[in-house]
Amino acid sequence: xxxxxxxxxxxxxxxxxxxxxxxxxxxxxxxxxxxxxxxxxxxxxxxxxxxxxxxxxxxxxxxxxxxxxxxxxxxxxxxxxxxxxxxxxxxxxxxxxxxxxxxxxxxxxxxxxxxxxxxxxxxxxxxxxxxxxxxxxxxxxxxxxxxxxxxxxxxxxxxxxxxxxxxxxxxxxxxxxxxxxxxxxxxxxxxxxxxxxxxxxxxxxxxxxxxxxxxxxxxxxxxxxxxxxxxxxxxxxxxxxxxxxxxxxxxxxxxxxxxxxxxxxxxxxxxxxxxxxxxxxxxxxxxxxxxx
Numbered sequence: 051x052x053x054x055x056x057x058x059x060x061x062x063x064x065x066x067x068x069x070x071x072x073x074x075x076x077x078x079x080x081x082x083x084x085x086x087x088x089x090x091x092x093x094x095x096x097x098x099x100x101x102x103x104x105x106x107x108x109x110x111x112x113x114x115x116x117x118x119x120x121x122x123x124x125x126x127x128x129x130x131x132x133x134x135x136x137x138x139x140x141x142x143x144x145x146x147x148x149x150x151x152x153x154x155x156x157x158x159x160x161x162x163x164x165x166x167x168x169x170x171x172x173x174x175x176x177x178x179x180x181x182x183x184x185x186x187x188x189x190x191x192x193x194x195x196x197x198x199x200x201x202x203x204x205x206x207x208x209x210x211x212x213x214x215x216x217x218x219x220x221x222x223x224x225x226x227x228x229x230x231x232x233x234x235x236x237x238x239x240x241x242x243x244x245x246x247x248x249x250x251x252x253x254x255x256x257x258x259x260x261x262x263x264x265x266x267x268x269x270x271x272x273x274x275x276x277x278x279x280x281x282x283x284x285x286x287x288x289x290x291x292x293x294x295x296x297x298x299x300x301x302x303x304x305x306x307x308x309x310x311x312x313x314x315x316x317x318x319x320x321x322x323x324x325x326x327x328x329x330x331x332x333x334x335x336x337x338x339x340x341x342x
Contacts, residue, residue, distance in 0.1 A: 079103075082148065084179045084260050097242065101179040102151040105261075108183060110151075113143035151185040154205050158188035161203045165213040166192065169341070173199075177244070181262050187314045189262055191244060196220055198246060198259050199341065207316045214322045215341040216276070218259060224249040225256065225284065233292035234284050241280075250332040252288070255295065257281040264297045266328070267305050267320060274320070275328035275335055283331050297329055 051065040080087035086099025103110055117140025121133045159178050166173065174193045181187045186206060190213075192199040197220055201213040224247035228234045234256075237245065241258035248255045257278035264277040277297040285291050313321045326335035 082151075084177075095239070100152075101177055102155050103148065103185070104180045104182050106182055107180075107185070109185075110144055110147050113147075114140045116140060147185070151180065154185050155180070155188065157205055157209070158190075158203050161207075161209045161211075162188075162190040162192075162201065162213060164209065165201075168212075171199075177260065179260065181310065181314075184314060187310070191259055193244070198244070200259065200263075202313060202321070204314050204316055206314065211316075212342065214318060216325050217339045217341060218246050218327065220246050221248055222246075224254040228254060228284055228286055231284065231286060231291065236292070237282055237284065246278075248330045248333060248336075250283075250330070252331070253283060253285040255281060255283055255331045255333075265306055265309065265321070267309070267323065269335075272323050273326060274323040275326050276338070277329040281329060295329060295331065 051068070052060050052062045054060075055065075077087060077089065081089060081098045082100050082103040083105050084099055084101050085105060086097035088095070089098040117136050120136050124133050124136075155178055162176070162178060166176075171192075171194070174195055176190060176192045178188050178190045181189055181202075187202060187204045190199075190201050190203070192201075192215075198218045199215045200218065201215040203211070203213055222245075225234050225238075234254075237256050237258075241256075241260065244258060244260045246257050246259060258280040259278060261279050264279060266275040266277065267273075269275060279297060281295040281297075283293045283295055285293065309320045322340075325338040325340065327338055328335040330336065
C-alpha cells in the first residue's frame with residue numbers, strides 16, 4: 051500500500067496503522083452482536099459477544115454505507131477535506147448509535163433484573179440482546195437450569211412494567227445418547243449452552259435460544275407459534291448428521307414485523323398470545339407455559 055500511494059505521502063507506518071484499524075474495528079463490530087467472535091482463539095475457545103446490536107440493524111450500517119458511496123464520487127484532491135468530513139459524519143453517527151445501544155441495554159437489563167427480583171426468581175445466568183432492526187425492544191433469556199425463560203421489554207415502556215415470560219423446557223436429555231458425536235458438540239459449543247432440545251425417531255432437534263424466535267399468528271385465534279430461527283436436526287444414522295431447520299416461509303412475515311413494531315411501542319396484546327413451540331421435527335406444536 052505504501053508503494054502504491056507513495057506520491058500521496060503514504061509511508062509504511064501509516065499504511066500499517068490503517069490496516070490494523072480496519073481489521074480490529076471489524077472484529078470489534080462482530081463482538082457487538084449475539085453471534086460474537088472467537089477473539090482470543092485458540093487460547094480461549096469461548097466467543098466474545100457484548101449483545102448490544104442486532105445481527106441486522108440498518109440504522110448502524112447505513113451511515114457508514116452512505117458515506118463510503120458518497121466519497122467514491124469525490125476523487126479530486128481538492129475534495130479531500132469534504133471526503134474527510136463525510137467520512138467523519140458516517141463513522142460518528144454509527145459510533146453514536148453503538149454507544150446509545152449500550153445505554154439502552156443497561157436500562158433494559160435493569161428492568162429485567164428488577165422484574166425477576168420482584169418474583170424472587172433464582173437463575174444461573176442471563177443475557178439481553180436487541181431484536182432485529184432496532185435497539186428499542188430488548189429480549190432477555192434466563193437460564194433456570196431445567197428451563198429457559200424468554201421475555202421482552204421496550205425502553206419506551208415504564209421500567210416497572212411487569213415482564214411477560216415464556217418458559218421453554220430444555221429437555222437436555224434428548225442429546226444424552228449423542229454426546230460423543232462431533233455434530234452435537236459443535237451445536238453445544240456454538241450455542242454456548244443456550245439451547246433446548248427435543249427427541250424424535252431419527253435423533254434430536256436442537257435450537258439455539260440466544261436469537262429471537264419467529265412468531266406466526268393465524269393457526270388459531272389467540273395463539274402464536276414460536277419458531278426458533280437457529281435450529282438443527284442431529285441425526286446419528288444419516289449421511290448428513292447435522293441439518294439446519296430454518297423456519298419455513300409463510301405469509302406471516304409481514305404480521306411478524308407489524309406486531310414487532312407494535313411491541314416496540316409497548317402494545318403487547320398479540321405479542322403475548324398463548325405460545326406454542328412449533329417446528330420440532332416429527333412433533334405437533336408444543337403448548338408452552340408463561341409467567342405473567
